[in-house]
Amino acid sequence: MTAGTSYYYHRIVHLGSYTLRAQVHRDITPYNSYGTAELLSADLTWTNLKWTHGERWTKDTPQPCDVTDAKAVLTNVADELIRRATAILHNGTAVPQQSLDLMGALLTLAYGSTGEHAITAADVRWAKENGGPFRVVPKPDGTVLLTKAHRYDCPLLATQGAEACDDRCLPTNPPPSRSDWSSQ
Template structure:
């Protein structure tokens, strides 16, 4: 199972140091990846640069692609009364396209997770069940109840739950501790109890 990653801009920043340089920074989400593009145009080509960086698991930026200023310096204006975003936006767009070509274009859902989802579908709609989950369904689910969690149990079973708040001991310890019984306020009406087995039809 794969999912495409369209770029979603989450932050932009640009500025001008008149007579010295101007810059443009754009941060985008590409599925699970966070990518930052930074472009600076100075008075001289060797002081101008463009780089795309990816946010690593330890929250540091790692350079992923560069565009040498020789290819765009002459097509941009000097740093006097300039709109930095308008001048550098196309360079940033090109870097984003290159990043999309470099990183994996999809993510694979692990087979054990698919097995759990398949079991839930069969349990709810029968062994030949089928259900379309729309964007509105996902939005509603995020806005109601607690966070969705999938917890492995020692006996090999899996607990799927939205019945607990983020800091509930059950979620905070990945199931090692039991719920403290204070999760009722975050639950949707479809899950009236706070027991890990709340909502089960079996």
């Protein structure tokens, strides 16, 4: 798309379970030109993975007054951003086995040995907005505490379980009610 003093190109790419968005904005000056590659997260917000300043590529693109097809001009910049973001995704998204084991134990405790439950984007949003931070606290006796019941500066979290909670962590909103959690 062109708009007098600038032009831009946005593209959405689906890579397996990932959704990436490339946005490239070409302004009259390199200083105001940029490109980003973003990942759509579970809570349906965009997380910036890669960024490029216009000084790297504006010399290879025409001024806004000379452009009729922004897609044709900016596709190479968008492609490079997507390639760089894809390299990050393929190298850094493996979930450690211990984390999978903990999630499996939690699922089993909540839903039984054949437990299965779908968590929606709304569930993730609600969980992020309510309660304290999610933390995994290994205990000296070999157990692991999974908690959202403590605020960020609670001594229990600040010392990774070496000190007890100071009892100033207050419960917040209960989860949204559901008529049948087991069918989710």
